[in-house]
Amino acid sequence: MPTMNLVPASTEDYRRIAERKLPRFLFDYVDGGAFGETTLAKNTADFSKIVPQQRVMRDVSEVQTSTTLAGQETAMPLALAPVGMGGMLARRAEVQAKRAADAAGVPFTLSTVSICSLEEIAAVSDKPFWFQLYMLRDRDIVTEILDRAWGLGVRVLVFTVDLAVVGERYRDVRNGIAGGASAWGRILSGPLSYLSHPTWLMDVGFKGKPHTFGNLASYVPAATNPTQYREWVGNQFDASVTWKDIEWLRSVWKGKLMIKGVLSAEDAAAAVGAGAESVIVSNHGGRQLDGVASSISVLPEVVARVGDAAEVLMDGGVRSGLDVFRARALGASGVLIGRSWAFAVAARGEAGVTGLLTAYRKEFQSAMALCGVTNVADITCHSIAQT
Template sequence: MALSSWATSSVEEVASTGPGIRFFQLYVYKDRNVVEQLVRRAERAGFKAIALTVDTPRLGRREADIKNRFTLPPHLTLKNFEGLNLGKMDKSNDSGLASYVAGQIDRSLSWKDVKWLQTITTMPILVKGVMTAEDTRLAIQSGAAGIIVSNHGARQLDYVQATISCLEEVVKAAQGRVPVFLDGGVRRGTDVFKAMALGASGIFIGRPVVFSLAAEGELGVRKVLQMLREEFELTMALSGCRSLSEITRNHIVTENDGPRTVSRFSVHF
């Protein structure tokens, strides 16, 4: 799982729930001392990587937040910032979150900051928010250990491309030097299969977990994860794939592909 800097549970609280592979999704604050404290806490808590968020120099125009004047309810805070006077969002005429981001986030974030992060942690740095070949090459040149193809759930820039349509371009640019993950738009196990076929090393899901948590709590989350797994395994079986390594680009057709004959899959017993 990836835990956001802005989560309402701290890195220590999440780590106390038991073993697991956890990434820390980092938003870079203007005060780099705050960033350094966060990163070191995540590392001490056993997190395995930093997911550096690079698509939020400003918050997108989230009209629902503006309409609702969104802010955290009184009983919740940004737990990772308690004690730093950064844990609460002030009420605003528009969006409390937008005002918070405008006041705290460093708009000057650049590729040199990937190198800076490497000086304060041994955790690998994954760059989250890359959608082009050019940025992929720059990220790798800057020392990124992985790429997360993400459009921030399409909440940052209206009309942005779907991540699945950008994935293959990024994978080709990476040339196997670093793993490439897909984030966004995954609703079924068939979506996972398509992403794997286009070269993704792994897939992140967000809304299905949040929706199932809201509907049925922990049981709902378990159920949705099991549904995705079962759908994915069924898709593999019906495509003749006995292992992940047998999922290839030949299993799908995209709008950029020319005419082709229908493949006939082998059935293995």
């Protein structure tokens, strides 16, 4: 079946369609990881080691998938993760994803380096969304962005701590996004790639403007394209940040604080000690330090260490509602998905994200029923085995 005529049923289906629709450098930006992409592969492969325990002859005529995340009612234990440069994947993609998330009853998280601004996302609806931020060298900018977010109704801050330096991503180097391509390479990854994807060029390249980092536009007035913004952001990443800086952040942010990028029980405890109500077990989708453990394999030790004191979520490798079930069984309050919704919005826009979230919920509900549980709270370590 031709890919473009495929009726998508899974994350992989959306990925295949997105690969056809996107210029190569953008697809690789979303699809790729650091170095040899070992951790990227581990993130998904390690889910298959978690075996659901099927149970029969239970009354599963009514299965409820709803729960709470960060004090917010959600239709299932899932949120859309922040995706940098999301608006390059589809026309005003973050807006489309927010609409789909609202309709599905799950939280949407806006990235610091999104194309659409906080203000544009807030205008979608009065339903709250989460905001992700990095620690920038200029603390005045951090404070100002936080004030903007608060004024727009954001009450959950997802603070990323695993980006002191940017991981070595070979695909981005080859495509010129990381600045390492030759002049010929930049032509191949730029204009020629655009011309070979005329639908994307018209819908996103022309109709999807402006291609600025909406949240940062006023701080980088000379920038005219995402590459220039990336360079500015790269120079703003503060490699000197410690938990003392998170304590400062806690003192200036009035809402709930999630620390994203924890990959050890020790760091999770430090995050809670610095004032975080939630921690997100994450290796940045395999995009930072290659060779580290998968997020799902680290989850149980983090839950054991801080699960009584803080909400524990995870991201990385979640590709289905069955994976959501597996993560919940290992103690996660919920999961965040990034690549999945990025592929879906690139493939089918808002309808793609809606279809993806509908599939996730059906898969999650099916896994619950076939494992004999009817409420999210009943999903425990007894619902799975590990190989």
